Amino acid sequence: MNSFTMGRRGFMSAGLGLASMPLWNATAGLAADSAQLRMVWWGSEERARRTKEAVQLFEGSNEGVKVATEFMGWDDYWPRLATQVAGGNAPDFIQMDYRYMFEYARRGAILPLDQYLGSTLKIADFGDVNLKSCSVDGKLYGANVGVNAFGVISDAAAWRDAGIEPPTYGTTWEQYAEKAEAYGKAAKGKKKHASADGSGNENLFEGWLIGRGKSLYNTEGGLGYEPADATEWFTYWAELRKAGGCVPADVQALFKNTIETSPLTLGYAATDFGYSNQFVGFQKLNKPALSVTSQPVLTNGKPNHYLKPSQMFSVFAKSKAPEVTAKLINFLVREPAGALILGVERGVPASPAIRDALIPQLDGPSSEVVKFISALSPYVGPLPPAPPQGAGEINTALVRISQEVAFEASTPEDGAASLLAEAKRVLKKG
Incomplete structure (x- = not known):
């Protein structure tokens, strides 16, 4: 969120x-x-x-x-x-x-x-x-x-109707993209995209970084990643968007950080991302039975999840x-x-x-949530460094810049440069 x-x-x-x-x-x-x-x-x-x-x-x-x-x-x-x-x-x-x-x-x-x-x-x-x-x-x-963790929430039946097995524990980022692209080619009807666009989701970006041995912030309160990391992140989603694996920019822009406006709930995607405690709310608003599993992982990467309040x-x-x-x-x-x-x-x-x-x-x-927390153990590492003052403003910048890249008003490289420049400006105020 x-x-x-x-x-x-x-x-x-x-x-x-x-x-x-x-x-x-x-x-x-x-x-x-x-x-x-x-x-x-x-x-x-x-x-x-x-x-x-x-x-x-x-x-x-x-x-x-x-x-x-x-x-x-x-x-x-x-x-x-x-x-x-x-x-x-x-x-x-x-x-x-x-x-x-x-x-x-x-x-x-x-x-x-x-x-x-x-x-x-x-x-x-x-x-x-x-x-x-x-x-x-x-x-x-x-x-x-309560204890929760960030994960992937899916309409598994929609995936299987398209002839594709949904993401599960241990699915890599490469496999996630391959599955999503295959789903996009096979699916019919309104729910024709496999995934929400995760490029503006800070929690998902954090998991991407942790798997690479990096973090949103370091222990000194500075940024824990480089422009190349953000460029790679925006590029991943730009390519998935172009391949039809995730929803287009205008659909993702409908998302207002509520379960009600999720591309999954609105019926545009078979998968979105959220915290385990949100699963009950997602299921309440979605008729198909949903499942929750781990975020995509990096091949031979570090555990990219953590349990937090x-x-x-x-x-x-x-x-x-x-x-x-x-x-x-x-x-x-x-x-x-x-x-x-x-x-x-x-x-x-x-x-x-x-x-x-x-x-x-x-x-x-509710049982699914408890099972998810238990099954996540192999993918869990320590809590990352605490976010510094101003982290919320940087989160807002990520959302805005990700949309600029999604609408092709900015390239992944320029979006990454803008994100880091704005983040450093905000942190400098401290």
């Missing part, structure tokens, strides 16, 4: 003239106290249904507590949140992403939760790895909602009811009553006790 369309300077200043103009709905504008909370997340309608059901149960068991909820798509979420944080009136309960956690934590926008560990937050059984994945500079800034639940640093907010977080991630309602839609729960309680009640799509 992508986009942090407001720049780092905007993050600090955007709210100065807008602090009195909340962007959430009117019911979410209540002043927070011990009984009134505001909660926000990004995601699909399925995520919203589950979350609201769990929140209502929390309200019912905590007399006097009311939670005003709001959700939206990824693209809208981050600019709105940045404006609210800068204005000092963000929601108490914030769904946070690993990419942005470091930036928000180091700016003092979200609250360290260490003071609640062992009391309000009873998440010790998450283990050191999961706790560290939600920590910055030795302090805990969120509760891991799918999201985390954090507390706004200026919340007037931080302990009640922490209590709601605990209810959703560690108490069976709340966590079982959320299921695996946000990822496989970090708590072994919750996983054990959840497995017997899993439906087919």
Whole structure:
């Protein structure tokens, strides 16, 4: 998923003239106290249904507590949140992403939760790895909602109807292109393209780089790849696009970083890319049975996947009811009553006790997610270096430049040069 369309300077200043103009709905504008909370997340309608059901149960068991909820798509979420944080009136309960956690934590926008560990937050059984994945500079800034990994989501029946076996674990990048091109020549009807265009997908680009022993960013906060890497990436997709293996530029441009606007969901492609926690949402919106498998791999390359917190639940640093907010977080991630309602839609729960309680009640799509995480082990390496401040702006640049290349307004070489120049400019501001 992508986009942090407001720049780092905007993050600090955007709210100065807008602090009195909340962007959430009117019911979410209540002043927070011990009984009134505001909660926000990004995601699909399925995520919203589950979350609201769990929140209502929390309200019912905590007399006097009311939670005003709001959700939206990824693209809208981050600019709105940045404006609210800068204005000092963000929601108490914030769904946070690993990419942005470091930036928000180091700016003092979200609250360290260490003071609640062992009391309000009873998440010790998450283990050191999961706790560290939600920590910055030795302090805990969120509760891991679930473990997930990035992969390939396919309508396997569409592939087989075209006489081609769908991608699976261990499929190489070369094989993926060959399969996609063959599918494009054989398929009929609307779903005539094998694949979405992944050229603007930062998560997929990251897997491409990791397999080559590189990364989006290095440990010093600089870029972890060279112009030649980006050129090769854009060229791969340009050739696949030309061969009819992935959707054309005008179809990919319909994608707005939501499951609903995916080329797979819209019926233009047999395959798209997403995090494992999104699989349930994809299946909800797609009639054919879907499958999830690993990203393409590099022949003799390094493991190009990693397990990360799918999201985390954090507390706004200026919340007037931080302990009640922490209590709601605990209810959703560690108490069976709340966590079982959320299921695996946000990822496989970090708590072994919750996983054990959840497995017997899993439906087919949820079971697929758990199986995927288990089967991915041979392809999993360590977490990459943390994204630096400004990484969201670079993500936005990748999306824009990939579209310029797709529409042939730029060559892969020029697109790569533009991407690195813009990325270095953004990072230099830090």
